Amino acid sequence: MSVLLRLLARYRRATILTTTLVLSFLLMTLQVRHETAVVSFTRQVLLFTVSPFIKLTAVTVQGVTGIWRDYVDLRGLQEENKGLQRETATQKRRIDQLEEQALETQRLQALLAMRQASRAEFLTARVIGKDATNWFKTILLDRGSLEGVRRNQPVLAPDGLVGRVVEVTPTSAKVQLLTDPVNAVGGLIQRTRVTGIVSGNLGAGARVRYLPLMADVVVGDQVVTSGMGGVFPKGIPIGRITAVDRRSGALFQEASLQSAVDLSRLEEVLILMTLEANASSGAGTTFGAGASREAGTSLGAGAGFEAGTGRRP
Amino acid sequence: MRWFLPGLFACILAQAVLLAPLSLGGIRPDLFLLLVFLVSQRVSPEAATLLGFLVGLFQDALSGSPLGLRAFTYSIMGFLAARLSHDMYTDKPLALFWLLLGGSAAAGGITLALLTFFLGPPPLFPTLLRVIAPEALYTAAVGLLIVWLPQIRAALARAA
Numbered sequence: 440m441s442v443l444l445r446l447l448a449r450y451r452r453a454t455i456l457t458t459t460l461v462l463s464f465l466l467m468t469l470q471v472r473h474e475t476a477v478v479s480f481t482r483q484v485l486l487f488t489v490s491p492f493i494k495l496t497a498v499t500v501q502g503v504t505g506i507w508r509d510y511v512d513l514r515g516l517q518e519e520n521k522g523l524q525r526e527t528a529t530q531k532r533r534i535d536q537l538e539e540q541a542l543e544t545q546r547l548q549a550l551l552a553m554r555q556a557s558r559a560e561f562l563t564a565r566v567i568g569k570d571a572t573n574w575f576k577t578i579l580l581d582r583g584s585l586e587g588v589r590r591n592q593p594v595l596a597p598d599g600l601v602g603r604v605v606e607v608t609p610t611s612a613k614v615q616l617l618t619d620p621v622n623a624v625g626g627l628i629q630r631t632r633v634t635g636i637v638s639g640n641l642g643a644g645a646r647v648r649y650l651p652l653m654a655d656v657v658v659g660d661q662v663v664t665s666g667m668g669g670v671f672p673k674g675i676p677i678g679r680i681t682a683v684d685r686r687s688g689a690l691f692q693e694a695s696l697q698s699a700v701d702l703s704r705l706e707e708v709l710i711l712m713t714l715e716a717n718a719s720s721g722a723g724t725t726f727g728a729g730a731s732r733e734a735g736t737s738l739g740a741g742a743g744f745e746a747g748t749g750r751r752p
Numbered sequence: 753m754r755w756f757l758p759g760l761f762a763c764i765l766a767q768a769v770l771l772a773p774l775s776l777g778g779i780r781p782d783l784f785l786l787l788v789f790l791v792s793q794r795v796s797p798e799a800a801t802l803l804g805f806l807v808g809l810f811q812d813a814l815s816g817s818p819l820g821l822r823a824f825t826y827s828i829m830g831f832l833a834a835r836l837s838h839d840m841y842t843d844k845p846l847a848l849f850w851l852l853l854g855g856s857a858a859a860g861g862i863t864l865a866l867l868t869f870f871l872g873p874p875p876l877f878p879t880l881l882r883v884i885a886p887e888a889l890y891t892a893a894v895g896l897l898i899v900w901l902p903q904i905r906a907a908l909a910r911a912a
Contacts, residue, residue: 455798459805459827466820471870478819485813489764496765568768568814573779573887574863575816579768605816619816620867620874641874641883703778 483608490567490611494581497567508535549597550709559672561595561709562586567611576616576639578602578705583610591670593711599676599699600624600664601708612710616702617677618645625665626677626696631655634665637677637696645678647694656683656694672711756791760807763787768814779886781894784811785859788826789852789895792833804830818870825862829855845896852892860884 447454469475512531550563568579582588584607594601594614602622606613615622618639626637626647633654635647650656660680666673682695763783771780784807792800807830808823815822833855842848864884867874897904 452798452801456801456827456831459801460824463805463808463820463824463827466823467818467866467870470818481809482813482819485810489761489768489810489814492761492765493768496769500769569772570816571764571767571784571811571814572817572822573782573883574867577816579814613816615816621816621871641879 482606486606486611486613487608490579490583490608493568493579494611497565497581505536505539546597546707550707552597560712562588562712563707564588564594564612564710565707566705574641575621576619576702577605578614578616580612580614580708580710581610582710583608583612585609587712588612588710593671593675595675595709595711596700596705596707598701599678600671601700601702601705603670604710614708617698617700618702624671624677625667626662627665627673628654628656628680629661629663631660634667635662635694637662645696645698647680647696648691650692650694652685652690652692654692656680656692658682662696756787756803759787759791760810763807764810764814767811776890777882777886779883779890781890782856782859782887783894784808784822785826785829785856785891786852786895786898788830789833789855790898792830793837795834797831797834800830800834801827802830804828821863821866821870824866825859828862829859845900848899849892849896852895853888856888856891857884860888 466478466481470478512535547563550561562582564580564582566578567581570577580588580594588604588607590604590607592604594603600617602614602616602619604612605615616639617624617637620639620641622637622639624637626635627633628635628647628650631654633650633656635650637645637647640646647656647662658680662677662680664671664673664675664677676699678696678698680694681697683692684694685692767780767783771783774780788800788804788807791803795803804826805823808821808826809819811817811822811826812819840851842851860883864874864876864879
């Protein structure tokens, strides 16, 4: 035993480096297929220790940004007529505040409209943080398990799908965005009902993969969730096809996708808490206010969310 | 060493909240890596390895990456930075920039290799061009700014 300890002490540097590398490797291995309790617990502890501070910082930053905007406006106007400047600055500030309030009201109204239009129970959440790396696409929300948020709940915006909850602490939740390279969502080309897998692409938006080679897919086609996989209800707008890639010799074709939601400018989102699966007259209930209305696909139209009324070719 | 924890805390807040408006084409500088580099100059390779591991774990927890991905990367980077800091010390801005650029690119390379091993090969050229290269450039530029901030401030004071 003492020989072993002496050896460890002698090769302390190599021992520590090897231990940390093996531990990191082990952690990664444990979560490649299924996330184990150890990994999940470690993640939650780390996230829980910092998420209140992130929330506080996000709120402070929003406040300071508002004050700074007012300050910049004021400084710009001071160069003009001094007599009119005070009045103008005040009015400008008021307009800015009102515009900001109007924009926020618009966004919240859109969220509210979506919430009322669909037979689902939503929880509104604010985005308080973004992914700490440039490799993955996740956001941090200010709602957690205390408000009933659970893993795998879909997250939406008025224009369509945002992602799904992948990590929950009592006061915050981490959402994997549609464009995350690890993400995979069952997608459906609305016009031709062809299914594929929508997944993120490192540094380059999202792609629809595994589309049959002979399938009719053209630029501009709308893609909605297929409902397969059990995480996302059917009919939520995902985005539009921007390019189709057919390679000779390939078994499938792929397509680039422009997300329906501007994921870089998210401020508020809705977490889909529950969906009334037994609603009998939900066929006319459309999801969202935009693209899904054209499609007529319904959210919560029937058992298993699969009874959408989407147009067929 | 006493400013490691405040530094880590500041990095967490900056990376998750404050740097979002400063992103260029969706890319932000990697402050965690800069913290590892800066701390590693002042501690032993053993301590730098452990601190790199801790920093990486926090970054993993705050991102969508598998837990351990950045911990692995930063353990190596911390170890190497501490081990080579004496040999590679420089106070020339251009040399420092290239060192930071190389370090950041190396960290990107390790991450890419791990992702390839665990999740399958990502598209190589888009990843190099859209993630690793811009991140390395941005990180090196910000790192240089942080290291040279006292000198820049002194020069500005002298000029004033």
